Every structure is written in structure tokens, then in C-alpha cells.
Amino acid sequence: MIKKYISLVFLMSLLSACATTDQQDASATDNAATGSSSETAAVSSGVDTASAVEVAVESAVQLENVFYFDYDQATLGSDVRASLDAQAAVLRNNSTAIVLEGHADERGSREYNLALGERRAKAVADYLAIQGISRARIEVVSYGEERPVALRSNSADYALNRRVELK
């Protein structure tokens, strides 16, 4: 029964990876229609279906271990969800322990950023749990702004530092 369920989920996740692109496209049109002004919406509406499929396929092949976020947000963008779907498909086939490290950019206060990093890592953990990865396998650690990967004080580097790393 469990085996059957797992394979079902695996199949589904592959399907959903494709489904995601459709969904993304649909949401992009939605956003255009409702005139949403959020940054992510602006970005995703610029992505055509073909390239979105490419992104999804690519991320399914070479697994993404780092997931990025908007300023002061822990929302999982559609690209992040696609990468996580692919990760989940692999993780379901083994039972290794996973550490999710949450990070923030340097702006604002350190302790708040510590909490923000944790919120991001938990958002990823919850998403993976729903994809069938036992929450008991996942440990969440936040480093806040203490472990930047990019060191300059500009928006490009900030974007690289607002991340969750799967280890």
C-alpha cells in the first residue's frame, strides 16, 4: 500500500512539474488581468511557456539546492516550487536526513533576520513535507544574515543572500 502510494506520488510529482508551467502561465495572465503590481508577478509574466518548461525540465535534471526569496518574504515562488518538486521526487527515494539552512540579507536587525531565515526554511520544510518527505527527516537551522554568499551591499548580492540551502 505504502509502496503504491509512493510511486503514485512520484508519478504525480512528474506530472505536476509539467502542470506547474501551465499553472504559472495561467497565473501570469491572471496577474496581468488583475493588474497586480508585485515584483514576482512582473517577472513571471515575462516568462513564456516554452522557457518555463525549459526551466522546469532543467531543474528536474540538475537539482537545485538553493532557493531564493523576496525581501522580508518567505513566499515560495513558482520557480522555487518547481525546484522543490524535483528535489522531493529524489528525496522520496532515500531516507537521508536533510538540513534546511535559512538565510537573510544584511539589511535590518540581526535577530529579526535570524527569525526571517527560519521562517523561509520552515516554508520550504512544510512544502517538502507535503510532497511526502517526513518532517522528522528535516532539520531547520537559521543563520540569519551571518553567512552571506555574496558580500557587497547591493541589490544583486542581497538577492543571492536571501535563500534557503538544502544540505
Add this chain to the structure above:
Amino acid sequence: MRVNFRFYVCLIVFFFSGLSAADLVIEVTDWVKDPTKIAIVPFHNRGREVQQDIAAVIAADLTRSGQFSVLDRDDMLSSPSHAEEVHFRDWRALGVDYLLIGRSENRRNKMVVKYSLFDVHTQRALLANEIRAGRDAERAIAHKLSDAVFEKLTGIRGAFSTRMLYVSAQRNELGVSSYRLILADADGANAREILRSSEPILSPAWSADGKQIAYVSFETQRPAIYQQIIATGERKKLTNFSGLNSAPAWSPDGKHMAMVLSKDGNPDIYLMNLATAELQKITHHSAIDTEPSWLPDGKSLVFTSDRGGKPQIYQFTLADKSVKRLTFKGRYNAKASLMPDGKSMVMVHGDEQGYHIAWQELATGRHLILTSSSLDESPSIAPNGSMLLYATKYAGRGVLAAVSVDGGIKFRLPSPSSDVREPAWSPY
């Protein structure tokens, strides 16, 4: 006068550069409009040679307060060390309001410093006293003397004899970081390492009696809160729950530690009874609650919460468990810290220009932005409430800086070799 300032800044830089590499260097970047003019005559010494120029340390202290301009030594016409050697007319001619003279005796086991402070206009002695200490205690004596002069001339208790904690981070060529918790005098001198780790160190905090500290260390790959006695180095792990263990803050009576734990799923503020290790959860909210800071009366705390969508400062009152939002200006207000009188606070304030240190009066909501750099954080107030230390970025590197509570005086304490951050000014 500007020239003299520059000279003194140079002097200070020169002065400190001879010290250990971990020491901070002080650059005064902004002064009050009309500083008090004082001359500090080099102290005459008898006995063993002194290692430190007491008059120079005092000059540096008073300059750093921003409220004094110190006369250039080269301009002095004489160097009296006894009252009878003072010719007030000369000092008046130099435009000096006050004059400090003194002499030291450095014996084998002790050091005695006698000093006098004169009002040049009335020609009267305002202070005439002596300080005794162990041998080679020049810096400690100099800071005490600065405290006495500062209090006499401003009416505000001096905080030159206090200390500070800060975190220093360094990355080597291989990209490996090393973090150090440093304890130093309030002027950055006498820096010594309390803890070194390859994992982050955060949130240093003082007990109200200044004898113990608390901090967060990731040395076990997970955050944990530690409590440490400074004198003995003895330490104790207070918490290492799963999730966040952060932002320790000692209650004014020393009995409780406020802290942030996310063991129940999201960050909330807890009080730990330090005698029993009993935990009491005081905020219950699905949003982020963090950065608790006590009001001096110990009856309430302020904290940062994003329960309103953006981080803002809230006040929690222990008696009735009420929560009240305090900040309404700006899209980002965090890490508040109360002034010693409990009537106002400073915090990190984010607006279109970046992140500054701002001051706010609790009763009226009156608001003042104190700093103009854009990545300012971690404000920590001097025990006399006159200045506050904060962390900022200067030339791409983390530095400490200080600003007076009215925003008028500023100085930087750049470290020669590492990123420094999270200053915590000790109590008296």
C-alpha cells in the same frame, strides 16, 4: 579650532595604533557646535616610567564625548603640574575655559595621581583630588579622571570607565570565517577575546551588575544561549532547543532572562527564571516576535514583531499581559533599546533612504533620526544615556560608530582588520 581637532584625531589614531591589532581606532566625525575648550597639561611623573600618557588618554576621552575641544599641546606656553605654577592670564589668552593639571607617582606596588581642575576665568579650583591604584593602572586612572572632569563640567555622570562587548568576524583566504566575542574598554582599548569560534556568535548582552554576560553561539552547529561570568570565564548553556535560541536580555533585577525561542513552531518571547531555569512564554503569536529589551523598571518589555505585516516595535506589560504597538513611522522598526530613564528608546528605523538609528519618546511618539548612513543596526546606549554605540558599514566593512542622543556628535571606531558588529555597552 578645526586644526586642533584634526591634530588630536591624528594623535589618537597614532596613539592607539601602537596597541594590539584587535583594538579599535577612534575617528571623531562630528562635534557639537560649541564645545567647551579645555587644556590638559601632560602629567609630570616620578618613579617608574609610565607606559601610557595619562593626559593623552583623558584628552581622547573628552574629545570622543564630542562636548569638548582639547587644546593642542604645541600651543601650550607652559606645562604646570602644581597649582602655584599656573599663570591664568596665559591660558585665557589661548581661549581656554578650563585647565586640568596633574602629576603621577609610579611606585613598585601602586600608583598615585594628584590632579586639579581650574576654571580659567574665575581662577578657582573646581576639583583637587588624588586617585590611587595598583601600578601601571594608567588607563583606568585616566578614565576615572575623565569621569570626574566630565561630571563636574557637564553635570552628567561620565561613562569613560565602562566597557563594551562586540563581535568581530574575519574571513581568511580560503573563505573560512572566524568569529570572536571581544570585551574592551569603552574607548576600544584593552580588547580581549572572550570566545572564538568558526561558527557565528551573536547578541552579546550584559547583566545589570556588569559581572556577567550572555550571548548566542552556533559553536555546536545550532544556536544556543550561554551565560558567562566575566571574572572567572565560567559558563553555562542556558538553552539549546530546536529552532531559534536568540536575543537574550537580562531583567534589571538580574533574576530573569528574556529570550526568543521557536521550539513551538515560531519565534516567541520567553522569560527564564535564572534560579530555577523555569520558562514562561509571554508572547503567543504566529508572527515573528523577537529582540526583547527591558524597561528600566522591569515591569514591561519592548520587542520587535511583524504581526502587523512589517517589523514594528511593541510594548508588553507583564502585569496585565497587554501588548501595545509603539512605532508607526517608517516601514521598518526593530531592535529597540530603552534609555536609562525609560522615557524614550532608540531602534533601527528603515525608510526609503535605508536603515538608520532613530530615537522615539514613548509618551508622545516624538521621533528623531540620529544617523544618516544606510546600514545602521544594533544600537546600544551608554549607561549615562548620553551616547549610543551602533554598528554600520563604512568602506565596505562592518564598523562600530557612536552618536549622541541628540544626533549632534558622531564618531567611528573602525577595526584595523575585521568586520566588527553588535556592540553592547556595559552598565556602570
Add this chain to the structure above:
Amino acid sequence: MRNSTTESTGRLANVLIMLLLLTPDSVFALGQVEVVEAESTIVPAERYPSDGYFDVVSDRKSRAQIFDSNAPAAVASAATNTDILLQLQSLQAELRQLRGLVEEQRHAIEMLDRKRIDDYLDLDHRLSVVHQSQVEAKPAPDKEEGLNFSFVPMVATQPAVSAFDQAEPPLSVEAEAKQAYRQSYQLVKDREFERAQTSLTDFIQRYPSSSYIPNAYFWLGELQYLAMELPLSRDSFISLIEQYPQHKKVADAKFKLGKVYHQLGQSAKARSTLESVLSDHAQSTAANPAREYLNSNLR
């Protein structure tokens, strides 16, 4: 205001609690049963713009209809759960934003409230200056503490002191009462309205026979009016008018009482009270404002 905002927050909280019951851990069993069309299930958080609590709710409804449709069996569970997780996250963000909005609006209202009182005092001050000059041009026979409209020390202090100085040489209790009244009145001048109100109430209880009682009633009524405690204000003015019908403050008290009645929606009483100012106290400084008020509000 306060009630309605807590109510809306409460409703949101209910929605959240419902969703919390469906958090990741508990959701597996659910997911295995439900059959959903794959394309419609992953809902990006961006779909919910920040102004849309109601959007979210209506969206849930339409989604519920999709649940009923017969769709391919495979891809169900995780996708449904994902849907719920993302909705939960977006609802939490939404709730935070709304809470922030409520906090900010409450603050704005408090600020407006404070400003309203300040504006009132400012207006009062200017009016009293105008009246002062009128009075000076045509000296009134009896000058009591301040002019009737004024809380403002600039104008009020002088006459107040002289009024006290002119008071009868008092008995010792009366001296004490005078002292107490003076303190209460100082609170009024210092704009410590809440404390002044308490202090005046105490005064009336402690010194019921003092000659300052009518004055105390008058100021108490004024303060209660300022605090929009209209029934209390009405009672204070009535106490003054009924118990001390000969007191020089009665004309002003009647004028104020008329305004209170009007704001309480009792127009007939308001009119008769104001008209009695015109008939019984035609020479008083309250007569003109009473006439103006009648003309502009009640005719």
C-alpha cells in the same frame, strides 16, 4: 470602530483556524481520498493580491466546485495539500497585513481624536480672545474666573486669581476647599483633563457646602462635554442650574446645556434651554452665542 475591527480580525482568525486543522501533518489522509484536476491545484501565492481577504474566500468557493468534478485520479493528494499550504501561508501574510492596517488606523484615529481636542481648545482660545476684547470694550459688571469659553491660561489666569482674592474671608474648611478648588482648576488650565475631572468630582463630594461648588459643576460639565460624556455633562450643568439658580455661571451653564441637549438629539429641550438664556439672562455674555447657536442649529 474598535468593535468592528476586532470582529473582522476574529472572522479571519476563524478561517485560519479552519486551515490550521489541515496543516501538513494531518493532511495526508485527506489527500489520498480527494481527487482533483492537477492544473487547477497549485495556486501561486501571487494570485492573492494584498487587498483581497474577500478574494481569497470567494476563490476558495470556486475551488470547492472544482473538487467535485470528475478528474484523472492520479495527481491528487500532494497537489491538494500544496494548495492548502500555500493558501494558509498567503492567509497568514494577509492576516498580518490586515492587522497592521487595523493598528495603523486605530493609531490614526487616536491622533485625530487628540487633534480634535487641540483644535477645539485652539478655537476656544481664539473665541475667548475675541470675547475678551468685547468685554473690555464694554466692561461687564461681574468678572469671574476666565471667560466662559476659555480653558486657556493666558486669558484665564489673571481674572481667576483676582476672583479668589475677592472671595469672602473664609472659614478654615472653606480655606481648605478654596485650596482644593484652586488645585483642580490648575489641572484644567494645565490641560490635564482626565485628572482635572477626577479632582473636580472629588471636590464636589468632599466640600458639598463650599461656595466653589457651582464653579466645580461648571468646569466638570465642560470637561465631560470635551470628553463627549454627554449625559454626565448634562447632569453636571443641571446640578449647577437647579441648585444655584442665582449663581452668575447659570447663564453660561444653560448655554452649554442647550448644546449638550442638541448633541444628545433632544432638540426641543435644547431649544427651550437656549431660549431661557435669551429671556432670563439677556444681558449676559452667553446671550449672543446662545442666539447664534439657536439660529444656526435649531431653526
